[in-house]
Amino acid sequence: MSQIDWLSQLLQMITVTGRPEVRCAYGAPWRVAWGASAAHEIPYHVVLKGRAIIEDRATETAMELVAGDIVLLPHGSAHVLHDGSGQAPGPTCEREGAAGLTLSENDGQGERLDMLCGRFFIGPPHDRLIRNYLPTNLVVQTSIGDDETRSASASNHLASFVELMREESTGDKVGGHAILNALSSALFTLVLREASKSDQAPAGLLALAGHPRLAPAISAILAEPARPWNLPDLAALCSMSRATFMRHFQDTLGRSAIDFLTDIRMGLAANELKKPAMTTDAVAESVGYQSVSSFRRLFADRMGMTPGQWRRLAHHDR
Secondary structure, rough: OOHHHHHHHHHHHHHHEEEEEEEEEEOOOOEEEOOOOOOOOEEEEEEEEEEEEEOOOOEEEEEEEEOOEEEEEEOOOOOOEOOOOOOOOOEEEEOOOOOHEEEEEOOOOOEEEEEEEEEEEEOOOHHHHHHHHHHOOOOOOOOOOHHHHHHOOOHHHHHHHHHHHHHHHOOOOOOOHHHHHHHHHHHHHHHHHHHHHHOOOOOOHHHHHHHHHHHHHHHHHHHHOOOOOOOOHHHHHOOOOOHHHHHHHHHHHHHHHHHHHHHHHHHHHHHHHOOOOOOOOHHHHHOOOHHHHHHHHHHHHHHHOOOHHHOOOOOOHH
């Protein structure tokens, strides 16, 4: 199973939308702080020109971003972006920009930065699943000017996509706001696909593409989540012993195969519970549980609320 297959199947279950919010046009020195995001939000930043240092307060790490870099913070941790000079930044002023964006500017005379900032929104309760399987922060590199080594490994397709976002966020083009929102939503999938190609993909969903031996089990779970899978069956699909399969799956995904199967089932169940005609008993059976009490317990554990609470919340938000 190729990486696009599992990603497409997963994102059919999870609703992800995107919204660009701020276009930053700064001269050094500059500094901007982002507070912790809500559980269903994933902030992102795209460096269009210049460079920036991002400090993640949750992991107490810092990294440099350069033109073409895209950073996502799937766990929504508070973070700071700055020019790295250590100098005190001047004030910024905000005004309405093109395509519904806020344009944030300063009077700094140093190195220029052009950066697009926004957020992805994961429809609840699937936001809990996404955070379990994605790293605290994720950086993808596209075209990087004169750095031939990084440019050669970058995705020209993604670089062109970022350039299109830059163009749509400049000037008052008809439909610019709607196009930017649509591009932002697609950006989430493109970034995950590109990150999954890396040899250094962190444990979680992104590491799946680098472990093709597990593909038969992942494909089977996604294709038939209600089937009564057990570890020997899944291991046999991958031509591994039970112990080897368990070790590889845990090391690659950061969770056990049974955990993954349960999470997929609960994600599908959340979607089924939105349907008024589906009783809780019917939903439990549709995702592989004969015991409704077991289903209720697992749903509450994975989703943070009971099936009934989620059903009422989903209907209230319609």
